[in-house]
Amino acid sequence: MSNTIVVAQDFAKSLYESHETYKEKTITKRRFGYQTLVSIIEKLKSVPLFEVSTGTKSTQGRDIFLVKFGKGKTKVLLWSQMHGDEATATMALADIFNFFQKKDKFDPLRKELLEKCTFYVVPMLNPDGAEAWTRYTALGIDMNRDALALVTPEGTLLKHLQQSLKPEFGFNLHDMERRYSAGETGNLATISFLATAFNKAQDINPVRKKSMQVIAGMNRALQQFIPNSVGKWPSDFEPRAFGDNIQKWGTTLILIESGGYKGDPEKQHIRKLNFVAILTGLESIANKTYQRRYQNV
Numbered sequence: 001m002s003n004t005i006v007v008a009q010d011f012a013k014s015l016y017e018s019h020e021t022y023k024e025k026t027i028t029k030r031r032f033g034y035q036t037l038v039s040i041i042e043k044l045k046s047v048p049l050f051e052v053s054t055g056t057k058s059t060q061g062r063d064i065f066l067v068k069f070g071k072g073k074t075k076v077l078l079w080s081q082m083h084g085d086e087a088t089a090t091m092a093l094a095d096i097f098n099f100f101q102k103k104d105k106f107d108p109l110r111k112e113l114l115e116k117c118t119f120y121v122v123p124m125l126n127p128d129g130a131e132a133w134t135r136y137t138a139l140g141i142d143m144n145r146d147a148l149a150l151v152t153p154e155g156t157l158l159k160h161l162q163q164s165l166k167p168e169f170g171f172n173l174h175d176m177e178r179r180y181s182a183g184e185t186g187n188l189a190t191i192s193f194l195a196t197a198f199n200k201a202q203d204i205n206p207v208r209k210k211s212m213q214v215i216a217g218m219n220r221a222l223q224q225f226i227p228n229s230v231g232k233w234p235s236d237f238e239p240r241a242f243g244d245n246i247q248k249w250g251t252t253l254i255l256i257e258s259g260g261y262k263g264d265p266e267k268q269h270i271r272k273l274n275f276v277a278i279l280t281g282l283e284s285i286a287n288k289t290y291q292r293r294y295q296n297v
Contacts, residue, residue, distance in 0.1 A: 009220065009221060009224060011109075011221075011280065011283065012221035012222075012224065012276050012280050013224060014105075014106075015106075015275065015276045015279055015280070016224075016225060016272065016276050018104075018106075019095065019272045019275050019276070021102065021104070022095045022096070022098040022099040022102065022275070023095050023098070024040065024091065024094035024095050024097075024098055026039065026040065027091050027094060028266070028268075029266045030087050030088060030091065030266050030267045030268075030271075031085075031087065031133055032087065033130065033131055034062055034124065034127045034130055034131050037065070037090070037094075037123060037124050037127070037130075038063075040094055040097070040123075041065050041067070041123075044067060044097060047101060049069050049100060049101065049114075050067055050068070050069050050097070051067070051068040051069065052065060052066070052067055052068075053065070053066050053068070054066070055122065055157045055160075055161065056153050056154075056156070056157045057153065058126070058127050058128045058137070058138065058153060058154060059128055059137055059138035059139055059152065059153060059154075060127075060128045060131075060138045062127040062128060062131075063127075064122065064124070064125060064127060064153075064154065064157060065122065065123065065124070066120060066121070066122055066161070067097070067119075067120075067121040067122075067123065068118065068119065068120050068121075069100065069114065069118075069119050070113065070114045070115075070116075070117045070118040070119045071114065071115065071118060072113075072114065072115050072116035072117040072118050072286070073116065073117075073118075074116055074117045074118070074168050074169070074285060074286065075117070075118050075120065075165055075166065075167040075168055075169075076117055076118070076119050076120070076167055076168070076169045076170070076171070076282065076285065077120045077121075077122075077161060077162065077165060077167040077169070077170045077171070077251070078093065078119065078120070078121045078122070078170070078171040078173065078278070079121070079122040079123075079125045079158065079170075079171070079172065079173065080093055080122070080123055080124065080125065080173040081123070081124045081125055081126050081127075081129070081130055081173075082125045082126055082143055082144055082154075082158075082172070082174065082242070083126060083129060083135040083136075083142070083143075083144065083174065083175070084126045084127075084128065084129020084130040084131070084132060084133060084134050084135060084136070084137075085129065085130075085133045085134055085135055085175070086135075086173075086174050086175035086258075087130065087175070088175050088258035088267045088270050088271055088274060089173030089174070089175075089256065089258060089274050089278075090123050090124055090173075091267075091268075091271040091274075092173075092271050092272075092274035092275045092278060093121060093123045093173075093278075094123065095271070095275050096275060096278060096279065097121075099275075099279070100113075100114075109279075109283060112283075112286050112287060113282060113283070113286050116286040116287070117282065117285065117286050119282075120161065120165055120167065122157075122158070122161070125143070125154055125157075125158060126143060126154050137152050137154055139151065139152055143155045143158075143242075144241050144242055144243075145238075145240040145241060146240070146242075147159065147240055147241060147242040147244075147245040147246075148239070148240055148245070149240070155242070158242060159242075162246050162249060162251055163249070166250070166251075167251050168251065168252060169210075169214070169251065169252045169253075169254065169285055170246050170251045170252065170253045170254065171254050171256065171278065171281070172196075172242065172243045172246070172253060172254065172255045172256070173256050173258075173274070173278075174255065174256065174257045174258070175257065175258045175259075175267075176189070176192060176233070176257040176258065176259050177259070177260075178259055178260030179260060180192070180231060180259050180260070181231070182228060182229050182230060182231040183231065183232075185228045185229070187228050187229045188229060188259060188260040188261060188262065189229065189230070189231030189257075189259045189260070190226045190229045190230070190258075190259050190260060190261045190270060190273065191222055191226065191229075191230050191231070191256065191257070191258060191259065191270070191273055191274075191277065192230065192231035192232060192233045192256075192257040192259060193215045193218065193219060193230065193231075193232065193233065193254070193255065193256060193257075194215075194232060194233035194234075194235055194243075194255040194257070195208050195209075195211030195212045195215055195235075195247075195253070195254065195255075196208075196211070196235070196241075196243040196244045196246075196247045196253050196255055197235050197236070197237040197244055197247070198237075198244060198245075198247040198248035199237060199248070200237045200239075201237075202235055202236075202237060207247060207250055207251070207252050208247055208252070208253075210252040210290070211247070211252050211253055211254050213284075213290040213291065214252070214254055214281050214284055214285060214290045215254060215281075216290070217280060217281065217284045217289075217290055218254075218256075218277045218280050218281045221276060221277065221280040222273060222276065222277055225273060225276070226261070226273065229261075231257075231259070233255060233257050243255050254281060256274065256277060256278070258270045258273075258274060
C-alpha cells in the first residue's frame with residue numbers, strides 16, 4: 001500500500017473519531033422539518049465565512065438556500081434532499097458547516113480547502129417534499145426525472161446552478177432503500193457510490209473517469225469502518241435524470257446513496273460516514289491526490 005493511501009486512510013480515521021465535535025445538535029433524527037434547516041441557515045448568515053442566498057422559491061413558496069464559501073479556483077456544487085424524504089446527507093452537510101467554523105488540528109485541511117476550492121451547497125433542494133416527508137415535489141413530480149423538461153422550480157434551479165457556475169465537481173446526495181445488499185456479500189449496503197453514466201453505452205471520458213477516481217478514494221476510506229458494506233449503484237443511463245445529465249454537461253458527478261446499517265434506524269452512524277466520505281472526497285479534489293492515488297481506475 002502506497003504512502004499516499006496510508007495518509008488518506010489515517011485522515012479519514014481522524015475525521016471519523018472527531019465527528020461528534022462537529023455534529024449539529026439540533027438534528028437527532030433523520031426526519032426533521034424545513035424550519036430546523038432555516039434555523040441552521042440563519043446562524044450561518046452571521047458567520048463571515050459563509051455567503052447565504054436564496055436560489056429560488058419552491059412550489060409552495062419556501063426558500064431554497066444556497067450556501068457559498070471558499071475562494072479557490074475549483075468549484076464544487078453539492079446538493080441534498082432532491083427527494084424530500086432522503087435527509088441523511090443533509091444532516092452531514094450541517095455537520096460540515098460546523099466543521100468549517102472550528103479551530104483545531106484540521107486547520108491545515110480547512111485552509112487548503114478554502115484556498116483551493118469554492119463550495120456551493122444546496123442542503124435541501126426539495127423543502128416542500130421534506131415538509132411532507134415524501135420523495136416528490138409539491139407538484140407530485142420526482143425532480144430527479146426533471147432534468148430535461150424542467151417543470152419544477154427546484155429542477156430549474158439545479159440546472160441553472162450547473163450551467164451558470166460550471167462547477168468542475170458535483171456531489172449528488174441521496175438515500176436508498178435500507179435493505180439493499182452490497183453485491184453478493186450478504187451485508188447491508190450502508191453506502192453506495194456511482195460515477196453516473198453520461199450516455200447509454202456507459203462510456204468513460206475524462207469527466208467520468210475523475211468521478212471514479214474520487215469515489216475510489218472515498219470507498220477506500222469507508223472500508224475501514226464498514227468493510228464489505230459499500231455498494232455500487234446501478235449505472236444504467238437514465239436520459240431524464242440529473243446525475244446522468246450533469247455528467248453529460250461536463251461536471252464530474254459523484255453520487256452517494258445512504259442505505260442501511262444494523263441498529264441505526266435514524267441513520268446517525270450513516271450520517272457520520274457521509275461526513276467522512278464527503279470531506280475525504282473534497283480533500284482529494286483540493287490537492288488533486290485522486291489523480292495520483294488512483295491512476296489505474
